[in-house]
Amino acid sequence: MLFVISLLHADGNKLQQLKLNKLTEEEQQVILFKATERPFSGKYYKFNEEGVYLCKQCNAPLYKSSDKFDAHCGWPSFDDAIPGAVKRVRDADGYRTEILCAQCGAHLGHVFLGEGFTQKDTRYCVNSLSLNFQKADAKERLKQAYFAGGCFWGVEYYLEKQKGVKNVVSGYMGGKMKNPTYRDVSRGNSGYLEVVEVTYDPQQVSYESLVKLFFEIHDPTQKEGQGPDIGSQYKSAIFVSNEKERKTVQKLIRLLESKSYDIATEVKEKKVFYKAEAYHQNYYERKRKKPYCHAYVKRF
Template sequence: MDEKTYTKLSAEEERVIVHKGTEAPFSGKYNDFFEKGSYHCKRCNARLYSSGDKFASSCGWPSFDDEIKGAIRRQKDVDGRRTEILCANCGAHLGHVFEGEELTEKNIRYCTNSISLIFVPNRKEPHIAKAYFAGGCFWGVEHLFEHKDGVISAISGYMGGSVGNPSYQDVSYGNTGHLEVVEVAYDVGKVSYENLVKFFFEIHDPTQADGQGPDIGEHYLSAIFFNNEDEKMTAHKLIDILKNKAYKVVTRVLPASTFWKAEEYHQNYYDNNKKKPYCHVYEKKF
Protein backbone atom coordinates (compact mmCIF):
# COMPACT_ATOMS: atom_id res chain seq x y z
CA MET A 1 0.00 0.00 0.00
CA ASP A 2 1.36 3.43 -0.95
CA GLU A 3 2.28 5.30 2.24
CA LYS A 4 0.83 8.49 0.76
CA THR A 5 -2.64 6.96 1.19
CA TYR A 6 -2.16 6.26 4.92
CA THR A 7 -4.10 8.28 7.49
CA LYS A 8 -1.97 11.09 8.94
CA LEU A 9 -1.03 10.11 12.50
CA SER A 10 -0.57 12.24 15.58
CA ALA A 11 2.72 12.02 17.46
CA GLU A 12 1.21 9.64 20.05
CA GLU A 13 -0.40 7.47 17.35
CA GLU A 14 2.92 7.28 15.53
CA ARG A 15 4.69 6.30 18.78
CA VAL A 16 2.43 3.25 19.14
CA ILE A 17 1.59 2.33 15.54
CA VAL A 18 4.93 2.96 13.84
CA HIS A 19 7.45 2.71 16.67
CA LYS A 20 5.69 -0.18 18.45
CA GLY A 21 4.86 1.61 21.68
CA THR A 22 2.06 0.74 24.12
CA GLU A 23 -0.70 2.98 25.44
CA ALA A 24 -1.27 3.03 29.20
CA PRO A 25 -3.64 0.30 30.44
CA PHE A 26 -7.30 1.31 30.95
CA SER A 27 -6.68 4.57 29.07
CA GLY A 28 -7.85 3.63 25.59
CA LYS A 29 -11.27 4.66 24.24
CA TYR A 30 -12.19 1.10 23.23
CA ASN A 31 -11.15 -0.69 26.42
CA ASP A 32 -14.63 -0.61 27.97
CA PHE A 33 -16.57 -0.25 24.72
CA PHE A 34 -19.01 -2.84 23.35
CA GLU A 35 -21.11 -1.30 20.60
CA LYS A 36 -21.87 -3.44 17.57
CA GLY A 37 -19.70 -2.88 14.55
CA SER A 38 -16.19 -3.58 13.32
CA TYR A 39 -12.71 -2.39 14.21
CA HIS A 40 -10.38 -1.17 11.49
CA CYS A 41 -6.69 -0.26 11.32
CA LYS A 42 -6.14 3.40 12.25
CA ARG A 43 -3.42 3.79 9.62
CA CYS A 44 -4.88 2.06 6.51
CA ASN A 45 -8.54 1.37 7.47
CA ALA A 46 -8.27 -2.39 6.81
CA ARG A 47 -10.97 -4.33 8.70
CA LEU A 48 -9.37 -6.25 11.59
CA TYR A 49 -11.99 -7.42 14.11
CA SER A 50 -15.74 -7.83 14.52
CA SER A 51 -17.46 -6.58 17.67
CA GLY A 52 -18.91 -10.06 18.15
CA ASP A 53 -15.41 -11.32 18.97
CA LYS A 54 -14.63 -8.60 21.56
CA PHE A 55 -14.76 -9.57 25.23
CA ALA A 56 -14.06 -8.06 28.64
CA SER A 57 -10.69 -9.43 29.72
CA SER A 58 -9.95 -6.87 32.50
CA CYS A 59 -6.40 -6.58 31.18
CA GLY A 60 -6.65 -2.87 30.41
CA TRP A 61 -6.67 -3.06 26.62
CA PRO A 62 -9.34 -4.05 24.05
CA SER A 63 -9.41 -7.84 23.75
CA PHE A 64 -10.70 -10.05 20.93
CA ASP A 65 -10.78 -13.83 20.65
CA ASP A 66 -10.83 -13.91 16.84
CA GLU A 67 -9.80 -11.83 13.85
CA ILE A 68 -11.17 -11.13 10.41
CA LYS A 69 -9.60 -13.96 8.44
CA GLY A 70 -6.19 -12.97 7.11
CA ALA A 71 -6.28 -9.48 8.68
CA ILE A 72 -3.60 -10.00 11.32
CA ARG A 73 0.06 -10.84 10.83
CA ARG A 74 2.13 -12.36 13.66
CA GLN A 75 5.84 -12.15 14.35
CA LYS A 76 8.16 -12.72 17.29
CA ASP A 77 8.43 -9.62 19.46
CA VAL A 78 11.83 -8.00 19.97
CA ASP A 79 11.68 -9.16 23.60
CA GLY A 80 12.02 -12.72 22.29
CA ARG A 81 9.08 -13.95 24.35
CA ARG A 82 5.81 -12.44 23.19
CA THR A 83 4.13 -12.62 19.79
CA GLU A 84 3.50 -9.23 18.19
CA ILE A 85 0.40 -8.66 16.05
CA LEU A 86 0.38 -6.27 13.09
CA CYS A 87 -2.08 -5.19 10.43
CA ALA A 88 -1.46 -7.60 7.55
CA ASN A 89 -2.23 -4.83 5.06
CA CYS A 90 0.11 -2.04 6.20
CA GLY A 91 2.22 -3.48 9.03
CA ALA A 92 0.86 -1.16 11.72
CA HIS A 93 1.68 -2.33 15.24
CA LEU A 94 -1.50 -3.46 17.03
CA GLY A 95 -0.35 -5.19 20.21
CA HIS A 96 0.27 -8.82 21.16
CA VAL A 97 -1.57 -12.15 21.03
CA PHE A 98 -1.75 -14.62 23.91
CA GLU A 99 -2.99 -18.22 23.94
CA GLY A 100 -3.82 -20.68 26.69
CA GLU A 101 -5.35 -18.23 29.16
CA GLU A 102 -8.79 -19.93 28.95
CA LEU A 103 -10.63 -16.59 29.08
CA THR A 104 -13.04 -17.67 26.31
CA GLU A 105 -13.85 -20.94 24.57
CA LYS A 106 -11.53 -19.97 21.71
CA ASN A 107 -8.69 -19.69 24.25
CA ILE A 108 -6.95 -16.79 22.52
CA ARG A 109 -6.64 -13.06 23.28
CA TYR A 110 -5.67 -10.43 20.74
CA CYS A 111 -4.56 -7.65 23.11
CA THR A 112 -4.78 -4.48 21.03
CA ASN A 113 -4.06 -0.80 21.62
CA SER A 114 -7.17 1.36 21.21
CA ILE A 115 -5.03 3.97 19.51
CA SER A 116 -4.27 1.48 16.70
CA LEU A 117 -7.99 1.07 15.93
CA ILE A 118 -10.91 2.96 14.49
CA PHE A 119 -14.47 1.75 15.13
CA VAL A 120 -17.09 1.54 12.36
CA PRO A 121 -20.73 1.20 13.60
CA ASN A 122 -22.79 -1.87 12.75
CA ARG A 123 -24.86 -0.18 10.06
CA LYS A 124 -21.85 -0.48 7.76
CA GLU A 125 -21.22 -4.15 8.60
CA PRO A 126 -23.02 -7.09 6.94
CA HIS A 127 -25.25 -9.40 8.97
CA ILE A 128 -22.94 -12.35 9.54
CA ALA A 129 -24.07 -15.83 10.65
CA LYS A 130 -22.16 -19.07 11.09
CA ALA A 131 -22.95 -22.61 9.94
CA TYR A 132 -21.14 -25.87 10.69
CA PHE A 133 -20.58 -28.78 8.31
CA ALA A 134 -18.67 -32.08 8.49
CA GLY A 135 -18.07 -33.86 5.20
CA GLY A 136 -14.82 -35.79 5.38
CA CYS A 137 -11.40 -34.13 5.36
CA PHE A 138 -11.97 -30.49 6.26
CA TRP A 139 -9.37 -29.30 3.74
CA GLY A 140 -11.70 -29.91 0.80
CA VAL A 141 -14.90 -28.70 2.47
CA GLU A 142 -13.17 -25.49 3.58
CA HIS A 143 -11.66 -24.89 0.13
CA LEU A 144 -14.94 -25.18 -1.76
CA PHE A 145 -16.95 -23.09 0.73
CA GLU A 146 -14.32 -20.34 0.66
CA HIS A 147 -14.99 -19.87 -3.04
CA LYS A 148 -18.78 -19.72 -2.74
CA ASP A 149 -20.55 -16.38 -3.22
CA GLY A 150 -21.76 -14.88 0.07
CA VAL A 151 -19.27 -16.79 2.21
CA ILE A 152 -16.98 -14.52 4.21
CA SER A 153 -14.69 -17.20 5.63
CA ALA A 154 -14.38 -20.95 6.15
CA ILE A 155 -12.30 -22.30 9.03
CA SER A 156 -11.24 -25.90 9.66
CA GLY A 157 -11.78 -27.30 13.14
CA TYR A 158 -13.40 -29.92 15.34
CA MET A 159 -16.85 -30.35 16.91
CA GLY A 160 -19.03 -32.94 18.56
CA GLY A 161 -16.61 -34.65 20.91
CA SER A 162 -15.97 -34.89 24.61
CA VAL A 163 -12.43 -33.49 24.82
CA GLY A 164 -11.75 -29.77 25.13
CA ASN A 165 -9.36 -28.09 22.69
CA PRO A 166 -8.38 -31.33 20.92
CA SER A 167 -5.36 -31.67 18.68
CA TYR A 168 -5.45 -33.21 15.21
CA GLN A 169 -3.67 -36.23 16.65
CA ASP A 170 -6.35 -36.62 19.34
CA VAL A 171 -9.15 -36.49 16.77
CA SER A 172 -7.48 -38.71 14.17
CA TYR A 173 -7.04 -41.47 16.73
CA GLY A 174 -10.84 -41.58 16.79
CA ASN A 175 -11.35 -41.69 20.56
CA THR A 176 -12.61 -38.13 21.21
CA GLY A 177 -15.91 -38.25 19.31
CA HIS A 178 -15.05 -35.12 17.31
CA LEU A 179 -15.64 -34.77 13.60
CA GLU A 180 -13.57 -32.67 11.23
CA VAL A 181 -15.86 -29.64 10.88
CA VAL A 182 -15.77 -26.41 8.87
CA GLU A 183 -17.14 -23.20 10.37
CA VAL A 184 -18.68 -21.15 7.56
CA ALA A 185 -19.22 -17.44 8.23
CA TYR A 186 -21.59 -15.95 5.68
CA ASP A 187 -23.44 -12.75 4.77
CA VAL A 188 -27.13 -13.45 5.34
CA GLY A 189 -28.01 -10.75 2.82
CA LYS A 190 -26.13 -12.55 0.06
CA VAL A 191 -26.67 -16.26 0.68
CA SER A 192 -29.25 -18.24 2.68
CA TYR A 193 -28.63 -21.07 5.12
CA GLU A 194 -30.67 -23.37 2.89
CA ASN A 195 -28.45 -22.54 -0.07
CA LEU A 196 -25.37 -23.38 1.99
CA VAL A 197 -26.82 -26.74 3.05
CA LYS A 198 -27.64 -27.57 -0.58
CA PHE A 199 -24.08 -26.68 -1.55
CA PHE A 200 -22.73 -28.88 1.25
CA PHE A 201 -24.65 -31.88 -0.08
CA GLU A 202 -23.36 -31.14 -3.57
CA ILE A 203 -19.65 -31.04 -2.67
CA HIS A 204 -19.43 -34.39 -0.87
CA ASP A 205 -21.05 -37.84 -0.92
CA PRO A 206 -23.74 -37.87 1.80
CA THR A 207 -24.39 -41.58 1.16
CA GLN A 208 -20.97 -42.85 2.28
CA ALA A 209 -21.31 -44.26 5.78
CA ASP A 210 -17.68 -44.91 6.74
CA GLY A 211 -15.97 -41.63 5.82
CA GLN A 212 -15.47 -39.69 2.62
CA GLY A 213 -13.73 -41.07 -0.43
CA PRO A 214 -10.49 -42.78 0.61
CA ASP A 215 -10.59 -41.14 4.05
CA ILE A 216 -12.11 -43.73 6.34
CA GLY A 217 -12.81 -43.19 10.03
CA GLU A 218 -15.31 -41.79 12.52
CA HIS A 219 -13.89 -38.26 12.34
CA TYR A 220 -14.59 -38.19 8.58
CA LEU A 221 -18.34 -38.86 8.85
CA SER A 222 -20.97 -36.60 7.28
CA ALA A 223 -22.94 -34.31 9.60
CA ILE A 224 -24.68 -30.95 9.85
CA PHE A 225 -24.49 -29.18 13.21
CA PHE A 226 -27.50 -26.89 13.66
CA ASN A 227 -27.67 -23.72 15.79
CA ASN A 228 -31.46 -23.56 16.09
CA GLU A 229 -34.70 -25.32 15.16
CA ASP A 230 -35.00 -23.51 11.82
CA GLU A 231 -31.61 -24.83 10.72
CA LYS A 232 -32.54 -28.31 11.96
CA MET A 233 -35.78 -28.28 9.95
CA THR A 234 -33.98 -27.01 6.84
CA ALA A 235 -31.42 -29.82 7.04
CA HIS A 236 -34.08 -32.52 7.44
CA LYS A 237 -36.17 -31.02 4.61
CA LEU A 238 -33.26 -31.20 2.17
CA ILE A 239 -32.33 -34.72 3.31
CA ASP A 240 -35.92 -35.81 2.59
CA ILE A 241 -35.70 -34.26 -0.88
CA LEU A 242 -32.51 -36.20 -1.58
CA LYS A 243 -34.01 -39.43 -0.29
CA ASN A 244 -36.96 -38.93 -2.64
CA LYS A 245 -34.39 -38.67 -5.42
CA ALA A 246 -33.08 -42.14 -4.38
CA TYR A 247 -30.01 -40.90 -2.50
CA LYS A 248 -29.46 -43.07 0.59
CA VAL A 249 -28.35 -40.17 2.79
CA VAL A 250 -26.52 -41.07 6.02
CA THR A 251 -25.69 -37.47 7.04
CA ARG A 252 -26.41 -36.90 10.72
CA VAL A 253 -28.14 -33.73 11.97
CA LEU A 254 -26.75 -32.77 15.37
CA PRO A 255 -26.93 -29.78 17.74
CA ALA A 256 -23.93 -27.47 17.47
CA SER A 257 -21.50 -27.51 20.37
CA THR A 258 -18.14 -25.83 20.95
CA PHE A 259 -16.15 -25.34 17.76
CA TRP A 260 -12.42 -25.84 18.25
CA LYS A 261 -10.28 -24.24 15.55
CA ALA A 262 -7.75 -26.65 14.04
CA GLU A 263 -4.01 -26.04 13.92
CA GLU A 264 -2.79 -23.26 11.61
CA TYR A 265 -1.22 -25.66 9.11
CA HIS A 266 -4.71 -27.00 8.34
CA GLN A 267 -6.10 -23.57 7.44
CA ASN A 268 -6.27 -22.72 3.70
CA TYR A 269 -4.40 -25.97 3.07
CA TYR A 270 -5.09 -26.28 -0.65
CA ASP A 271 -4.49 -22.63 -1.49
CA ASN A 272 -1.29 -22.50 0.58
CA ASN A 273 0.05 -25.69 -0.99
CA LYS A 274 -1.29 -24.95 -4.50
CA LYS A 275 -3.21 -28.23 -4.65
CA LYS A 276 -6.74 -29.32 -5.50
CA PRO A 277 -9.17 -31.34 -3.33
CA TYR A 278 -8.75 -35.07 -3.87
CA CYS A 279 -12.14 -36.29 -2.64
CA HIS A 280 -14.44 -33.27 -2.88
CA VAL A 281 -15.96 -32.16 -6.16
CA TYR A 282 -19.13 -30.27 -7.01
CA GLU A 283 -22.03 -32.38 -8.31
CA LYS A 284 -25.44 -30.80 -8.78
CA LYS A 285 -28.10 -32.72 -6.83
CA PHE A 286 -30.95 -30.20 -6.43
Protein backbone atom coordinates in the same frame (compact mmCIF):
# COMPACT_ATOMS: atom_id res chain seq x y z
CA MET B 1 -25.39 12.93 28.56
CA LEU B 2 -21.61 12.38 28.53
CA PHE B 3 -18.78 13.59 30.70
CA VAL B 4 -15.05 13.04 30.32
CA ILE B 5 -12.53 11.56 32.74
CA SER B 6 -8.81 11.03 32.31
CA LEU B 7 -7.14 7.74 33.22
CA LEU B 8 -3.53 7.97 34.40
CA HIS B 9 -0.54 5.66 34.44
CA ALA B 10 0.94 4.92 37.86
CA ASP B 11 3.63 7.52 37.10
CA GLY B 12 0.98 10.20 36.57
CA ASN B 13 1.19 10.40 32.79
CA LYS B 14 -2.13 10.58 31.00
CA LEU B 15 -3.16 7.20 29.58
CA GLN B 16 -6.45 8.03 27.83
CA GLN B 17 -9.61 10.05 28.13
CA LEU B 18 -12.95 8.32 28.44
CA LYS B 19 -16.38 9.73 27.70
CA LEU B 20 -18.71 8.38 30.36
CA ASN B 21 -22.48 8.30 30.27
CA LYS B 22 -24.39 9.96 33.09
CA LEU B 23 -25.94 7.27 35.30
CA THR B 24 -29.27 7.20 37.08
CA GLU B 25 -29.24 6.66 40.84
CA GLU B 26 -30.26 3.04 40.35
CA GLU B 27 -27.47 2.49 37.81
CA GLN B 28 -24.95 4.12 40.14
CA GLN B 29 -25.87 1.70 42.92
CA VAL B 30 -24.96 -1.25 40.67
CA ILE B 31 -22.12 0.14 38.56
CA LEU B 32 -20.30 2.26 41.16
CA PHE B 33 -21.33 0.75 44.49
CA LYS B 34 -21.57 -2.90 43.36
CA ALA B 35 -25.19 -3.55 44.26
CA THR B 36 -27.16 -6.31 42.50
CA GLU B 37 -30.43 -5.71 40.70
CA ARG B 38 -33.40 -7.88 41.62
CA PRO B 39 -33.47 -11.21 39.73
CA PHE B 40 -35.87 -11.48 36.78
CA SER B 41 -36.28 -7.68 36.72
CA GLY B 42 -33.65 -6.65 34.17
CA LYS B 43 -34.57 -5.66 30.61
CA TYR B 44 -31.94 -7.97 29.06
CA TYR B 45 -32.77 -11.17 30.96
CA LYS B 46 -35.29 -12.46 28.38
CA PHE B 47 -33.82 -10.52 25.47
CA ASN B 48 -32.73 -12.35 22.31
CA GLU B 49 -31.94 -9.83 19.58
CA GLU B 50 -28.68 -10.11 17.65
CA GLY B 51 -25.99 -7.58 18.40
CA VAL B 52 -23.42 -6.55 21.00
CA TYR B 53 -23.85 -5.71 24.68
CA LEU B 54 -21.97 -2.57 25.76
CA CYS B 55 -20.85 -1.16 29.08
CA LYS B 56 -23.56 1.21 30.35
CA GLN B 57 -20.94 3.66 31.64
CA CYS B 58 -18.40 3.89 28.80
CA ASN B 59 -19.99 2.03 25.82
CA ALA B 60 -17.13 -0.46 25.53
CA PRO B 61 -18.23 -3.70 23.74
CA LEU B 62 -18.41 -6.51 26.32
CA TYR B 63 -20.45 -9.47 25.09
CA LYS B 64 -21.84 -10.82 21.81
CA SER B 65 -25.44 -12.01 21.59
CA SER B 66 -24.16 -15.32 20.17
CA ASP B 67 -22.60 -16.06 23.60
CA LYS B 68 -25.80 -15.34 25.55
CA PHE B 69 -27.80 -18.21 27.02
CA ASP B 70 -30.62 -18.71 29.51
CA ALA B 71 -29.26 -20.01 32.82
CA HIS B 72 -32.70 -19.57 34.46
CA CYS B 73 -30.97 -17.56 37.18
CA GLY B 74 -32.78 -14.23 36.75
CA TRP B 75 -29.92 -12.26 35.16
CA PRO B 76 -28.45 -12.11 31.63
CA SER B 77 -25.87 -14.89 31.24
CA PHE B 78 -23.00 -15.26 28.76
CA ASP B 79 -20.51 -18.11 28.42
CA ASP B 80 -17.83 -15.92 26.87
CA ALA B 81 -16.77 -12.28 26.71
CA ILE B 82 -15.18 -10.23 23.96
CA PRO B 83 -11.41 -10.79 24.38
CA GLY B 84 -9.86 -8.23 26.74
CA ALA B 85 -13.19 -6.52 27.51
CA VAL B 86 -13.85 -7.88 30.99
CA LYS B 87 -11.59 -7.94 34.05
CA ARG B 88 -11.94 -10.53 36.83
CA VAL B 89 -11.11 -9.67 40.44
CA ARG B 90 -11.65 -11.37 43.78
CA ASP B 91 -14.93 -10.20 45.28
CA ALA B 92 -15.06 -8.47 48.66
CA ASP B 93 -16.90 -11.50 50.07
CA GLY B 94 -13.70 -13.52 49.62
CA TYR B 95 -15.04 -16.39 47.53
CA ARG B 96 -16.82 -15.06 44.45
CA THR B 97 -15.16 -13.51 41.38
CA GLU B 98 -16.36 -10.05 40.40
CA ILE B 99 -16.36 -8.90 36.77
CA LEU B 100 -15.58 -5.31 35.76
CA CYS B 101 -15.47 -3.43 32.50
CA ALA B 102 -11.75 -3.50 31.63
CA GLN B 103 -11.95 -0.01 30.16
CA CYS B 104 -13.69 2.01 32.89
CA GLY B 105 -13.95 -0.36 35.88
CA ALA B 106 -17.76 -0.44 35.98
CA HIS B 107 -19.17 -3.28 38.08
CA LEU B 108 -20.93 -5.81 35.85
CA GLY B 109 -21.68 -8.78 38.08
CA HIS B 110 -19.89 -12.07 38.80
CA VAL B 111 -18.46 -14.99 36.84
CA PHE B 112 -18.98 -18.63 37.79
CA LEU B 113 -17.14 -21.71 36.50
CA GLY B 114 -17.88 -25.42 36.52
CA GLU B 115 -21.68 -25.26 36.48
CA GLY B 116 -22.03 -27.20 33.24
CA PHE B 117 -24.59 -24.94 31.56
CA THR B 118 -22.72 -24.83 28.25
CA GLN B 119 -19.72 -26.50 26.64
CA LYS B 120 -17.54 -23.56 27.72
CA ASP B 121 -18.52 -24.22 31.36
CA THR B 122 -18.54 -20.49 32.18
CA ARG B 123 -21.34 -18.15 33.26
CA TYR B 124 -20.87 -14.40 33.24
CA CYS B 125 -23.84 -13.33 35.40
CA VAL B 126 -24.43 -9.67 34.49
CA ASN B 127 -26.77 -6.96 35.74
CA SER B 128 -28.95 -5.52 32.98
CA LEU B 129 -28.39 -2.10 34.55
CA SER B 130 -24.69 -2.42 33.70
CA LEU B 131 -25.43 -2.90 30.00
CA ASN B 132 -26.51 -1.12 26.86
CA PHE B 133 -27.31 -2.97 23.64
CA GLN B 134 -26.26 -2.24 20.09
CA LYS B 135 -28.39 -4.04 17.54
CA ALA B 136 -26.55 -5.63 14.65
CA ASP B 137 -26.99 -3.93 11.30
CA ALA B 138 -28.75 -6.41 9.02
CA LYS B 139 -26.54 -5.38 6.11
CA GLU B 140 -23.36 -6.03 8.06
CA ARG B 141 -24.49 -9.01 10.13
CA LEU B 142 -22.46 -12.14 9.49
CA LYS B 143 -23.50 -15.65 10.47
CA GLN B 144 -21.71 -18.97 10.90
CA ALA B 145 -22.56 -22.43 9.58
CA TYR B 146 -20.82 -25.70 10.47
CA PHE B 147 -20.28 -28.66 8.14
CA ALA B 148 -18.42 -31.98 8.42
CA GLY B 149 -17.89 -33.98 5.24
CA GLY B 150 -14.68 -35.95 5.41
CA CYS B 151 -11.30 -34.24 5.38
CA PHE B 152 -11.90 -30.57 6.10
CA TRP B 153 -9.41 -29.52 3.45
CA GLY B 154 -11.79 -30.37 0.60
CA VAL B 155 -14.93 -28.98 2.24
CA GLU B 156 -13.10 -25.72 2.91
CA TYR B 157 -11.82 -25.59 -0.67
CA TYR B 158 -15.29 -25.59 -2.25
CA LEU B 159 -17.26 -23.57 0.30
CA GLU B 160 -14.84 -20.65 0.36
CA LYS B 161 -15.46 -20.14 -3.38
CA GLN B 162 -19.17 -19.47 -2.83
CA LYS B 163 -20.24 -15.85 -3.30
CA GLY B 164 -21.26 -14.35 0.05
CA VAL B 165 -18.90 -16.54 2.06
CA LYS B 166 -16.44 -14.33 3.89
CA ASN B 167 -14.23 -16.90 5.58
CA VAL B 168 -13.90 -20.66 6.05
CA VAL B 169 -11.91 -22.13 8.93
CA SER B 170 -11.00 -25.78 9.43
CA GLY B 171 -11.42 -27.18 12.92
CA TYR B 172 -13.02 -29.69 15.24
CA MET B 173 -16.47 -30.06 16.81
CA GLY B 174 -18.54 -32.71 18.56
CA GLY B 175 -16.36 -34.08 21.34
CA LYS B 176 -15.97 -33.26 25.02
CA MET B 177 -12.20 -32.83 25.36
CA LYS B 178 -11.09 -29.22 25.66
CA ASN B 179 -8.65 -27.86 23.06
CA PRO B 180 -8.29 -31.03 20.96
CA THR B 181 -5.36 -31.36 18.60
CA TYR B 182 -5.23 -33.05 15.21
CA ARG B 183 -3.45 -35.96 16.84
CA ASP B 184 -6.31 -36.37 19.32
CA VAL B 185 -8.96 -36.26 16.61
CA SER B 186 -7.13 -38.48 14.12
CA ARG B 187 -7.26 -41.42 16.54
CA GLY B 188 -10.97 -41.64 15.75
CA ASN B 189 -12.19 -42.10 19.33
CA SER B 190 -12.37 -38.48 20.57
CA GLY B 191 -15.94 -37.85 19.47
CA TYR B 192 -14.73 -34.93 17.35
CA LEU B 193 -15.34 -34.56 13.64
CA GLU B 194 -13.31 -32.56 11.17
CA VAL B 195 -15.53 -29.53 10.69
CA VAL B 196 -15.42 -26.24 8.81
CA GLU B 197 -16.80 -23.00 10.20
CA VAL B 198 -18.29 -20.93 7.39
CA THR B 199 -18.77 -17.21 8.02
CA TYR B 200 -21.20 -15.77 5.50
CA ASP B 201 -23.31 -12.73 4.71
CA PRO B 202 -26.99 -13.78 4.73
CA GLN B 203 -27.76 -10.81 2.50
CA GLN B 204 -25.69 -12.44 -0.25
CA VAL B 205 -26.14 -16.17 0.29
CA SER B 206 -28.76 -18.05 2.27
CA TYR B 207 -28.15 -20.81 4.78
CA GLU B 208 -30.21 -23.14 2.57
CA SER B 209 -27.93 -22.42 -0.40
CA LEU B 210 -24.89 -23.32 1.67
CA VAL B 211 -26.47 -26.57 2.81
CA LYS B 212 -27.34 -27.47 -0.78
CA LEU B 213 -23.78 -26.79 -1.87
CA PHE B 214 -22.46 -28.91 1.00
CA PHE B 215 -24.58 -31.85 -0.15
CA GLU B 216 -23.18 -31.43 -3.66
CA ILE B 217 -19.44 -31.28 -2.83
CA HIS B 218 -19.20 -34.56 -0.94
CA ASP B 219 -20.95 -37.94 -0.93
CA PRO B 220 -23.71 -37.65 1.69
CA THR B 221 -24.56 -41.34 1.33
CA GLN B 222 -21.18 -42.66 2.53
CA LYS B 223 -21.14 -43.82 6.16
CA GLU B 224 -18.20 -43.47 8.57
CA GLY B 225 -15.96 -41.64 6.17
CA GLN B 226 -15.52 -39.83 2.90
CA GLY B 227 -13.72 -41.32 -0.07
CA PRO B 228 -10.60 -43.10 1.14
CA ASP B 229 -10.69 -41.31 4.50
CA ILE B 230 -12.40 -43.79 6.84
CA GLY B 231 -13.18 -43.19 10.50
CA SER B 232 -15.75 -41.52 12.74
CA GLN B 233 -13.86 -38.21 12.52
CA TYR B 234 -14.67 -38.14 8.79
CA LYS B 235 -18.44 -38.68 9.06
CA SER B 236 -20.90 -36.47 7.20
CA ALA B 237 -22.71 -34.12 9.58
CA ILE B 238 -24.23 -30.67 9.85
CA PHE B 239 -24.10 -28.88 13.20
CA VAL B 240 -27.11 -26.58 13.56
CA SER B 241 -27.33 -23.49 15.77
CA ASN B 242 -31.11 -23.25 16.04
CA GLU B 243 -34.40 -24.91 15.14
CA LYS B 244 -34.74 -22.92 11.93
CA GLU B 245 -31.46 -24.33 10.63
CA ARG B 246 -32.46 -27.84 11.70
CA LYS B 247 -35.73 -27.64 9.77
CA THR B 248 -33.89 -26.36 6.67
CA VAL B 249 -31.45 -29.28 6.76
CA GLN B 250 -34.19 -31.84 7.38
CA LYS B 251 -36.22 -30.45 4.48
CA LEU B 252 -33.30 -30.85 2.10
CA ILE B 253 -32.53 -34.35 3.36
CA ARG B 254 -36.14 -35.37 2.69
CA LEU B 255 -35.84 -33.89 -0.79
CA LEU B 256 -32.69 -35.91 -1.51
CA GLU B 257 -34.30 -39.05 -0.10
CA SER B 258 -37.24 -38.49 -2.45
CA LYS B 259 -34.65 -38.70 -5.24
CA SER B 260 -33.53 -42.11 -3.92
CA TYR B 261 -30.42 -40.95 -2.09
CA ASP B 262 -29.81 -42.91 1.12
CA ILE B 263 -28.53 -39.98 3.19
CA ALA B 264 -26.02 -40.76 5.93
CA THR B 265 -25.52 -37.12 6.99
CA GLU B 266 -26.22 -36.61 10.68
CA VAL B 267 -27.89 -33.48 12.03
CA LYS B 268 -26.26 -32.46 15.31
CA GLU B 269 -26.52 -29.58 17.72
CA LYS B 270 -23.73 -27.04 17.47
CA LYS B 271 -21.03 -27.36 20.12
CA VAL B 272 -17.80 -25.51 20.81
CA PHE B 273 -15.74 -25.10 17.65
CA TYR B 274 -11.97 -25.45 18.00
CA LYS B 275 -9.83 -24.04 15.21
CA ALA B 276 -7.39 -26.56 13.76
CA GLU B 277 -3.66 -26.03 13.58
CA ALA B 278 -2.34 -23.39 11.18
CA TYR B 279 -0.96 -25.94 8.71
CA HIS B 280 -4.53 -27.18 8.05
CA GLN B 281 -5.90 -23.78 7.04
CA ASN B 282 -6.36 -23.09 3.29
CA TYR B 283 -4.44 -26.29 2.63
CA TYR B 284 -5.20 -26.76 -1.05
CA GLU B 285 -4.78 -23.09 -1.90
CA ARG B 286 -1.37 -23.01 -0.23
CA LYS B 287 -0.28 -26.27 -1.87
CA ARG B 288 -1.83 -25.30 -5.21
CA LYS B 289 -3.56 -28.65 -5.43
CA LYS B 290 -7.10 -29.94 -5.94
CA PRO B 291 -9.13 -32.05 -3.48
CA TYR B 292 -8.60 -35.78 -3.83
CA CYS B 293 -11.88 -36.98 -2.28
CA HIS B 294 -14.29 -34.11 -2.91
CA ALA B 295 -15.91 -33.08 -6.18
CA TYR B 296 -18.99 -31.18 -7.24
CA VAL B 297 -22.00 -33.31 -8.21
CA LYS B 298 -25.32 -31.58 -8.90
CA ARG B 299 -28.05 -33.16 -6.76
CA PHE B 300 -30.71 -30.44 -6.58
